[in-house]
Structures are given as C-alpha cells and as structure tokens.
Amino acid sequence: MKFGIVINEGPYTHQASDSALQFVKAALHKGHEIFRVFFYHDGVNNGTSLGVPPQDDRNLTLEWSGLAEKHDLDLVVCVAAAQRRGILDEDEMGRHGKSANNLAPGFRISGLGQLIEAGIQADRLVTFGD
Amino acid sequence: MENGEGVVKKFCYINRKAPYGTIYALESLEVVLIAAAFDQDISLVFADDGIYQLTKGQDTDGIGMKNFSKTYTALGDYDIKKVYVEKESLEERGLSAEDLQALKYEDEDDDWAEKDSLFVVGREELAKIIDEQDVILSF
Numbered sequence: 249m250k251f252g253i254v255i256n257e258g259p260y261t262h263q264a265s266d267s268a269l270q271f272v273k274a275a276l277h278k279g280h281e282i283f284r285v286f287f288y289h290d291g292v293n294n295g296t297s298l299g300v301p302p303q304d305d306r307n308l309t310l311e312w313s314g315l316a317e318k319h320d321l322d323l324v325v326c327v328a329a330a331q332r333r334g335i336l337d338e339d340e341m342g343r344h345g346k347s348a349n350n351l352a353p354g355f356r357i358s359g360l361g362q363l364i365e366a367g368i369q370a371d372r373l374v375t376f377g378d
Numbered sequence: 379m380e381n382g383e384g385v386v387k388k389f390c391y392i393n394r395k396a397p398y399g400t401i402y403a404l405e406s407l408e409v410v411l412i413a414a415a416f417d418q419d420i421s422l423v424f425a426d427d428g429i430y431q432l433t434k435g436q437d438t439d440g441i442g443m444k445n446f447s448k449t450y451t452a453l454g455d456y457d458i459k460k461v462y463v464e465k466e467s468l469e470e471r472g473l474s475a476e477d478l479q480a481l482k483y484e485d486e487d488d489d490w491a492e493k494d495s496l497f498v499v500g501r502e503e504l505a506k507i508i509d510e511q512d513v514i515l516s517f
Contacts, residue, residue: 254515256517288405288409289401289402289405328405328408329405359412360408360409360412360413361412361415361416363409363412363515364389364409364412364413364416364418365416367387367389367418367513367515368385368387368416368418368513373513373514373515375515375516378402
C-alpha cells in the first residue's frame with residue numbers, strides 16, 4: 249500500500265513525530281511505500297537542524313534524516329508554516345534576508361500543494377498530531 | 379501537474395478548534411484555499427469548538443490577532459459548496475445557525491443563482507458524510 253504521512257506537531261512536546269517515525273519504519277519493513285511525509289503546523293519544527301536534545305534521549309530530526317537517506321523518503325516541510333516558525337533553507341534565507349538557515353538534511357521546503365497531492369496519490373493519508 | 383491528473387477524490391477538512399487560541403483554524407483555512415485549486419471534491423466540516431470559526435461579528439482588536447473570519451465568506455468563490463456544521467455542537471454551546479455568517483456560492487449550472495453552501499446537520503448524518511470521504515484532514 250502507498251501511504252502519505254502528515255505530522256502536525258513538533259518534536260518532544262508531543263508524541264506525534266515519534267509515532268509517525270515508528271509507523272513509517274513499520275510500514276517500510278512490511279514492504280509498503282511511503283509516498284511522502286508532510287510536516288505542517290508545529291510539525292515543521294521536526295526539520296530544524298539546531299535541536300540539541302540530551303545525549304541519552306532520541307534525536308528525532310536525526311532519525312528522520314537518517315531514515316530519509318536510507319529509504320529515499322520525501323520529507324516535505326510546509327513553506328508557509330516554516331516561515332512563521334523560523335525554519336529556513338538556504339534559498340529562503342536569501343529571499344528573506346536572514347542570517348542563518350537551519351533545514352536539516354533530507355528535508356525540503358515546499359508548498360501545501362504537496363499535501364494535497366499526497367492525499368490524491370496515496371492509498372491512505374495518515375495524520376499524526378491533534 | 380505531474381501527478382494526479384483526472385483523479386477526483388472526496389476530501390474532507392474537519393475543523394474542531396476555536397478560531398483563536400491556537401493556529402489550527404487559520405492554517406486549516408490556508409490548506410483549504412490551496413486545495414481548492416486541485417479540482418477535488420471538497421467538503422468542510424465544523425464541529426465542537428470549530429463552529430466558533432464561522433460565527434458572525436468576530437472582533438480580534440483586543441487580542442492583537444488577525445481577524446480572518448471574512449475569508450470563510452469567500453469560500454464560495456473558490457467553488458467550495460459543501461460546508462457542514464454539526465447541529466449538536468451549536469446546541470451544546472447555546473448557538474444556532476443565526477449566529478453564523480451566511481456562506482453562499484454562485485451556481486454556474488443555474489444562471490449563477492446565489493445558493494447556500496452552509497448546511498447544519500445532525501451528528502448521525504455527519505458521521506455518514508464523513509464515512510463517505512476518501513481523504514480526511516482534521517484540524
């Protein structure tokens with residue numbers, strides 16, 4: 249089956265990203281396809297490379313980046329939600345005259361159309377978060 | 379569009395939270411406005427505190443937030459014709475349809491006659507409507 253994944257909450261405050269990560273791993277293990285993972289609302293905060301969680305805890309952003317590299321996942325961060333919350337890639341940094349960028353490896357910034365497309369293309373769109 | 383050409387799915391956007399206090403309502407509306415460009419079969423549902431998103435006479439001056447309630451009245455221009463409001467949610471909050479903004483669309487198949495796009499439906503009927511959907515996004 250082809251899954252689309254939506255993550256609507258940031259890391260650590262909420263379990264949404266953890267649950268989604270476990271779901272994606274389990275789905276891939278069973279041979280399913282992950283069409284896209286779309287990060288919206290505070291979910292965009294999963295894409296920051298600047299998080300430094302304690303060493304004895306999981307690092308969700310690193311986990312997503314690693315999983316993306318291993319399975320060629322499409323991790324999309326909503327541009328509008330990301331701009332509000334200070335998640336920028338190099339292009340966005342330049343466009344808005346900011347001094348830094350922080351989008352983690354394996355993530356890309358794009359529009360909400362990517363969410364709708366995931367809904368159209370996937371057999372199931374599964375949402376994690378409130 | 380590289381993908382999805384010709385595919386029409388039933389998309390349902392469920393709004394369950396008050397318009398202010400959290401960003402979910404505003405960012406849900408942003409999704410709906412983008413979704414309208416994709417030629418899919420769109421329904422909107424307002425239930426629980428989400429019904430407050432559609433109330434008349436919102437005034438956000440005192441909280442310093444953008445009042446985006448007028449955007450809902452423009453949904454008809456985006457060809458969004460099915461907006462369902464849960465009757466029990468209204469009743470539980472002491473509200474009725476009179477407290478909500480009128481939502482209209484112009485029917486191109488009927489000489490552009492202005493028609494209501496807001497429907498107050500009971501919980502059981504709403505459950506059936508939701509059951510018929512292909513893709514549900516709940517905010």
